[in-house]
Amino acid sequence: MSQTRPAMTSMQRVLTAVGHQEPDRVPLLLLPTLHGARELGVPIDTYFSDPALVAQGQLRMRQRYRHDCLYTFYYASIETEAWGGESIFRDDGPPNAGAPLISDLEAIQRLSPPRIEDAPGLRRVLETTRLLAAETGGEVPIIGVAIAPFSLPVMQLGFEAYLDLMHDRRDLFDRLMRLNEAFCVAWANAQVAAGAHAICYFDPLSSSSMVPPELFLETGHPIAQRVIQQIKAPVALHLASGEGLPIIDHLASTGAALLGVSCHEDLGQLKQASRGRIALFGHLNGIEMRHWSAEQAEQQVKAALAAAAPGGGFALADNHGEIPWQVPEEVLLAIAEANERWGRYPLDWCDEAARAEALRAGVPESDTAAETASAADTAGAADTDAAADTAGAANTDGDAGPLAVSAARSAARTDVP
């Protein structure tokens, strides 16, 4: 049995893991936001109206769950508030962006990015950051958030109009990206100046669930490279539970130190594909977490650790970057306890045999998945057929084609006898 290692501060633990080494234990980057309001017994809108409440909520939650970061994320549409949009609050979940602030695409010609200091919402986030920095003195990483220039337009224009813009009006698209890039860099660096140690760059639109790799390479990828290079702190690129395996090499070359990954993908394969190049965090399913028992939480934590923690370069987290309001505190505690229990390095319990087995099991599947994705993405006539057939084969006993699979699956999705 190996010795457990000397205890580290949260900052040392996270930096060691992100440096692709094994710290004393796997860092837990639990990212609760709304639960702070419940912790303090105030409604969600009241909570986010007062920077001191958010700071207090974060500190209390860290005391309770003993995780390795503080998180200054309020909600995504706080950024579009700065551009003149509104947020609509509800009492059982995060607020959402109201009506798109750009209804006529031509208005992009006249748009200019807001100044950070003119935006009351952003000023509140900065104040929370300063309060947390003063309280913790560098021992705990403070993680700020910036929505990627490539993802923000979903809230600025609405999703449909944005997809139309991307496909039909590259001139206006390019202009909007330039404005958003300037805003994103200014916003991220304002948070760094206020005391954030890292920035979580949310870019689900770059995920291969949202745009095909070729389009990502023309758009989200160069944008991420330009922006990340200008942010004066390490960046965690988060796909917000969108998928990333088909573009993992390109994600690793954005300059981000960490990548937030989805529970819809095989964590072992992701790890294999990214080892030593970009650290991973994830990939617990926040939505399903709502009804996990303590045992299920423990199983899920163990499975994630076994798949990605050996050798370092991994932090345990949910797969979206925010724990839903409906997740009970007990589940979060069970996750923290399981990580405390099973996440101590060296991870002797994931013995060599099990690890080798995991690797072996991962290889052929990983090849198939990669082929499926790339074949389908190039979407040449012949390739697509092959892709659909490969995918279908994995889900049926016989040689039924993809349509038969689809029908079989929908059969299992109705209550019709």
Place this chain on the structure above:
Amino acid sequence: MSIQAAALRDALLTLNRIRALQLLQAATATMAPLKVVEDLVRPALEQVGDLWDRGGCALSQVYMSGRICEELLDQLLGDPTRPSSSDLTPAADSPRLAIVVLEDYHLLGKQIVRTVMRSSGHSVRDYGRQTVDDLVEKVCFDEIDILLVSTLMLPAALRVEALMRRLGDEAPSTRVVVGGAPYRFDDRLWREVGAHAVGLNAGEVVGLVEQLQRGAR
């Protein structure tokens, strides 16, 4: 799937509008409009949806595929759901359908599903965004047989439970199909909220509607 349908699917995935137009023009020259929709457009869109579900293509391709089909069908055949284009209007026993976004501000899922339905020749009432109360009233008034509900946020997906309770009292024969991201992350959720069916991608919707229709008979 036929060679033409596969060719259409591939044209759609590569956003090749010209090729898609050629394929549809060739088909309409020899086939009845309803047949073109059933044998070409529907299978192509179903496969695009299915491919997305498996990580084989991106949502932008799903969206653009629907948009291209809808535009081309309008161009070639006129509005497929307008009563005037009677060749295309499905049989008289087709169910009354409606689609809605429930207490959520995200309309794209609904738009995509509506496009698939429309391009497959089904007419669907679009209720836009509704609260439970207003929705129940509309469903009762319009005597909707099958209601398609799209949600993106978890709290909205959970509100379906309240909807199902109300419909159980006031419109017990209405069948409800749910869909949207939360259901894709939790396979128990649709049963938990009491829906009659779930669609994990827009391409499944026509098949589900048909299944529910058969079940209702």
